[in-house]
Amino acid sequence: MNKVFHVMYDDDDTLKDAASALVAKGIRIKDVFSPFPVHGIDPIIGVKRTRLGIAAFMYAMTGTSLALLGMWYFMISDWPMNIGGKPSFSLIENLPAFIPVTFEFSVLCGAHGMCITYFLRNGTLPGMPASNPDPRTTDDKFVIEITTDQNALGAAELEAAIKETELFELSTKDYK
Amino acid sequence: MQREAAIRDPLILGDKSYKDITDDVVGPIQGSAPLGWKILITISSIIAIYGVGCILYLLGTGIGVWGLNKTVGWAWDITNFVWWVGIGHAGTLISAVLLLFRQKWRMAINRSAEAMTIFAVIMAAIFPGIHMGRIWVSYWVLPLPNQFGSLWVNFNSPLLWDVFAISTYFSVSLVFWYIGLIPDFATIRDRMTKPFAKKAYSLLSFGWSGRAKHWNRFEEVSLVLAGIATPLVFSVHSIVSMDFATSVIPGWHTTIFPPYFVSGAVFSGFAMVQTLLLIMRKGMKLENYIHVKHVEYMNIVIIVTGSIVGVAYLTELFISWYSGVEYESYAFINRFSGPYSWAYWIMMTCNVISPQLFWFKKIRRSLVATFALSIVVNIGMWFERYVIIVTSIHRDYDPSSWGEFHPTQIDIGVFIGTIGIFGTLFLGFARFFPVLALNELKTILKSSGENYKKAQENH
Numbered sequence: 001m002n003k004v005f006h007v008m009y010d011d012d013d014t015l016k017d018a019a020s021a022l023v024a025k026g027i028r029i030k031d032v033f034s035p036f037p038v039h040g041i042d043p044i045i046g047v048k049r050t051r052l053g054i055a056a057f058m059y060a061m062t063g064t065s066l067a068l069l070g071m072w073y074f075m076i077s078d079w080p081m082n083i084g085g086k087p088s089f090s091l092i093e094n095l096p097a098f099i100p101v102t103f104e105f106s107v108l109c110g111a112h113g114m115c116i117t118y119f120l121r122n123g124t125l126p127g128m129p130a131s132n133p134d135p136r137t138t139d140d141k142f143v144i145e146i147t148t149d150q151n152a153l154g155a156a157e158l159e160a161a162i163k164e165t166e167l168f169e170l171s172t173k174d175y176k
Numbered sequence: 177m178q179r180e181a182a183i184r185d186p187l188i189l190g191d192k193s194y195k196d197i198t199d200d201v202v203g204p205i206q207g208s209a210p211l212g213w214k215i216l217i218t219i220s221s222i223i224a225i226y227g228v229g230c231i232l233y234l235l236g237t238g239i240g241v242w243g244l245n246k247t248v249g250w251a252w253d254i255t256n257f258v259w260w261v262g263i264g265h266a267g268t269l270i271s272a273v274l275l276l277f278r279q280k281w282r283m284a285i286n287r288s289a290e291a292m293t294i295f296a297v298i299m300a301a302i303f304p305g306i307h308m309g310r311i312w313v314s315y316w317v318l319p320l321p322n323q324f325g326s327l328w329v330n331f332n333s334p335l336l337w338d339v340f341a342i343s344t345y346f347s348v349s350l351v352f353w354y355i356g357l358i359p360d361f362a363t364i365r366d367r368m369t370k371p372f373a374k375k376a377y378s379l380l381s382f383g384w385s386g387r388a389k390h391w392n393r394f395e396e397v398s399l400v401l402a403g404i405a406t407p408l409v410f411s412v413h414s415i416v417s418m419d420f421a422t423s424v425i426p427g428w429h430t431t432i433f434p435p436y437f438v439s440g441a442v443f444s445g446f447a448m449v450q451t452l453l454l455i456m457r458k459g460m461k462l463e464n465y466i467h468v469k470h471v472e473y474m475n476i477v478i479i480v481t482g483s484i485v486g487v488a489y490l491t492e493l494f495i496s497w498y499s500g501v502e503y504e505s506y507a508f509i510n511r512f513s514g515p516y517s518w519a520y521w522i523m524m525t526c527n528v529i530s531p532q533l534f535w536f537k538k539i540r541r542s543l544v545a546t547f548a549l550s551i552v553v554n555i556g557m558w559f560e561r562y563v564i565i566v567t568s569i570h571r572d573y574d575p576s577s578w579g580e581f582h583p584t585q586i587d588i589g590v591f592i593g594t595i596g597i598f599g600t601l602f603l604g605f606a607r608f609f610p611v612l613a614l615n616e617l618k619t620i621l622k623s624s625g626e627n628y629k630k631a632q633e634n635h
Contacts, residue, residue, distance in 0.1 A: 036615040037391035050393045056400045074328040100337040108344040115351045118397050122390050128383025135366035140194035
């Protein structure tokens with residue numbers, strides 16, 4: 001039988017101190033639930049920086065290429081039109097007129113591509129159930145989640161280490 | 177913990193804790209609607225219904241019901257469009273540009289400014305839509321495989337750039353706003369007791385749980401979106417200005433238009449934010465979060481952008497004379513001394529002279545004066561677009577076709593109607609949505625809250 005500990009703190013600085021103390025003892029923290037982004041918690045519990053920024057750049061470049069390809073096809077290849085004598089037989093010559101749409105379409109693809117990826121990676125989608133252990137974690141409380149199966153220490157030792165921190169509340173649950 | 181210089185004014189007044197912030201914002205959503213809100217939403221819905229009626233009449237009859245004529249083929253429709261798009265710019269500016277500059281005061285106002293942006297862009301989009309006359313074929317503006325004829329849409333045309341600009345701007349602003357709203361919807365979800373409301377907010381919050389990794393991604397997404405929304409904001413209004421600037425009409429054909437329109441947009445947007453927030457902070461008792469310092473900061477932005485607009489007006493006049501082009505000079509002489517000089521001087525007074533009053537600290541920090549001046553600026557910026565559009569075309573190259581524009585009842589009805597629709601949407605937002613960015617405000621409480629700053633001083 002595995003045990004999960006939900007340790008609640010009532011302040012973000014206490015949370016960070018507690019997390020550092022626990023990690024120093026070699027305890028692995030599974031997750032932290034907080035009502036707002038607690039700056040500085042990520043390196044303590046080993047959360048790496050997300051690569052969504054790189055993804056956004058790739059989506060945006062896809063948009064750039066698609067926009068240019070599309071406009072080349074519509075305006076140059078398929079049906080060149082003479083509009084006020086503007087150059088209509090080469091993409092490069094007509095490029096100044098294509099910059100605004102290229103830019104807008106890159107932003108469109110970059111922003112939406114990144115947001116869709118963000119929702120999918122988070123698993124936050126319409127109709128998903130909430131998984132925070134306590135409703136107060138979206139208000140003013142902070143919870144550290146520690147499980148026995150991720151730690152070498154036993155349940156009793158973990159509990160003793162947790163109780164040394166300035167916690168507000170502790171709840172334990174068994175799970176398979 | 178991040179510290180801030182003691183001489184900086186606190187951004188959150190009073191003895192607030194994290195819980196107080198939640199209560200102050202979620203409390204009004206849980207309680208029943210106040211009487212003032214009911215009265216306001218009734219009035220704005222009635223105006224909105226009248227506006228929808230005028231739009232339906234217009235669509236059923238044709239755009240001949242507007243006062244457009246042979247010479248003035250573009251008048252209130254495009255004026256209203258540019259006015260609403262301009263108002264929309266403040267939201268993205270506050271949330272994106274001020275985020276990049278790490279301005280903490282934006283956190284009290286960004287949520288409602290973004291809501292204003294989205295509703296204003298919807299109002300703006302109505303105008304080109306109904307101006308097409310046959311709104312049911314409005315999808316023809318998209319580059320679709322062409323079974324309608326032999327041509328594609330024209331990518332050389334600024335009107336098509338506008339299609340891309342406005343739709344990108346609208347959808348990106350909406351996503352930006354919603355991503356920030358999700359954690360706050362989760363806060364409301366966890367506090368709601370009535371089953372229906374809980375279910376509704378649960379759906380809206382997408383199952384947000386506030387995990388560390390999710391917050392890490394959340395901050396990255398906000399930052400990257402801010403980074404790409406910033407050039408987007410500038411590009412959108414530049415493209416709107418190119419609707420005019422790339423034409424060959426004297427009075428429109430000027431290279432100064434893009435920066436001039438962008439600063440005008442920010443100017444009018446901030447004025448609208450002031451108008452709305454000064455009412456909202458009072459009605460929803462948010463005086464501790466949106467206080468005199470925030471109003472003062474916004475007024476400073478208004479002075480700066482208002483002065484840029486003023487310089488642009490004078491530059492236009494100078495260049496029209498300096499160019500030595502007869503038609504160009506006439507367009508501007510006609511603008512300030514012709515039949516529409518009254519509109520020109522309203523614009524000059526409202527946009528150039530009145531915001532200069534904010535140089536006085538007393539006026540800049542007075543809520544009553546700010547409210548009055550914000551309305552003056554809103555009016556002035558509407559007249560700016562009217563002056564640019566109508567005075568430039570009402571006297572064309574052929575004096576026999578010179579004429580004037582007279583709005584019809586439908587022109588007025590559609591415009592007033594959009595104000596009603598906007599008001600209804602905004603009041604709905606104020607009632608059911610978290611009007612302050614809870615999760616962001618909580619991050620600055622310890623560095624910029626009055627109680628924490630005092631404790632730090634006494635330390």
